[in-house]
Amino acid sequence: MIKSRSIPISNILRKFTQRYASSQALATDLKNIVGNDNVATTASVREQHSHDESYHAGHVPDVVVFAQSTDHVSKIVKYCASKRVPVIPFGTGTGLEGGVTAPKGGVCLDLSRMDKVLSVNAEDFDCTVQAGVTRNALNTYIRDTGLQFPIDPGANASLGGMCATSASGTMAVRYGTMRENVMNLEVVLADGSIIKTAGLKGRSRKTSSGYNLTNLFVGQEGTLGIITEATLKLHAIPEAVLAAVAPFKDLRAAVNATVAIMQSGLPVARIEFLDENMVDACNRFSKLNLDVAPTLFLEFHGSNSNIEAQGRIAEETCKSFECLKFTFATETDRRNELWKARHNVWYAAHALRPGSKGYSTDVCVPISALPDMIQFADNEVKRLQLLGLTIGHVGDGNFHVILIVDPNDFEEIKRVHDFATILAKEALRMNGTITGEHGIGVGKKQLLIDEFGLHGINTMKIIKKALDPLNILNPGKIIDIEKGF
Known part of the structure; x- marks a missing residue:
């Protein structure tokens, strides 16, 4: 029988005391650089800066520093380099790839007070x-x-x-x-x-x-x-703006209409896709009454003389793909109401399952591949029995499947990871990218090699080592040079 080896409580307390003393010394030095009011070590402030809006596990920094000038930032970084302390920049914490977490502790550098x-x-x-x-x-x-x-x-x-x-x-x-x-x-x-x-x-x-x-x-x-x-x-700012909402009989019809609109040369400013599950979630969350169907949200910018003509051409195109109806709005309040659903999708999705966390995929493909790519994603969500809702900036081939996951259900989390990997590799097969806009952070590092190959990754490593030889700038994100990737 193998006996488990227990760690003496005295050792744990010693390590905690050492870490606390080191953090306090770090805070004291930083206060001398930027002033007492710009340094925080309370548990609540550090926890607030330990995560973004993603499901990725948070890691708490040792100290949070609020810079008020470039000179502050320069002095903080120079000090951290002398001590080999990690520095993690923080803006508003709205990222979706765990990019602001502090897996190695260190200094969270909050730039929100540099607001001029x-x-x-x-x-x-x-x-x-x-x-x-x-x-x-x-x-x-x-x-x-x-x-x-x-x-x-x-x-x-x-x-x-x-x-x-x-x-x-x-x-x-x-x-x-x-x-x-x-x-x-x-x-x-x-x-x-x-x-x-x-x-x-x-x-x-x-x-x-x-x-x-x-x-x-x-x-x-x-x-x-x-x-x-x-x-x-x-x-x-355009002279005139026209917004429109167009529900379709099925997913493929909506996405095919997107491709046709883009190929027509219409100067569309926005063209967003929501699947029926996302529309239903937005109706509940934002108290709207949209048709529960795969839906395109469109917006055109132009002059008073041509804006309605653009809308009519888009309407004709959509109806050729069995659009159920096409609703126009030019008044600001009405347009804002129509776009309210799109801007609240992240929170609407979470409201379907209180206590959940969201994982958002972010693939982007050539627009001609978009219908097959979104259909593939929909099929995989159903096959893996996940709660997934699809939205997309489909005018440029970028879409997201928001997966609502129980952070304590490890089997479900594994299926989410499997889905994300399968989807990313299919996007690459279709000549796309694993991330259109959210970035890499900690969530997509292993997929970079599939996109860039070994020589591309090695070039990135060379750049990282040249500009950050001590690996203090947001270490562990994109490429972890200490682990070789």
């Missing part, structure tokens, strides 16, 4: 903001200029976080993703030095100067540097 709009150049259609400014705050700030920042991931995320994850969302089909809308970044590197990725004063609409550092740092999830400022493109 530094400049707006209306004549040049751009602005410069600190990393903690949220997209809603920016649009409120510039509302009298006739301009907007249209990248809309759903949540009121920080713009620094949106840059770091290369977010996109509902209007990417017209305005692009963060990659197409970031002109310059201020970044603090792993040694505390500060760079501007497109030149010290760069605001030009294009450049062929040097390496494309800007897009190296868009989507790096805080693993190569900490974004402190961003210069972003702005877009004109």
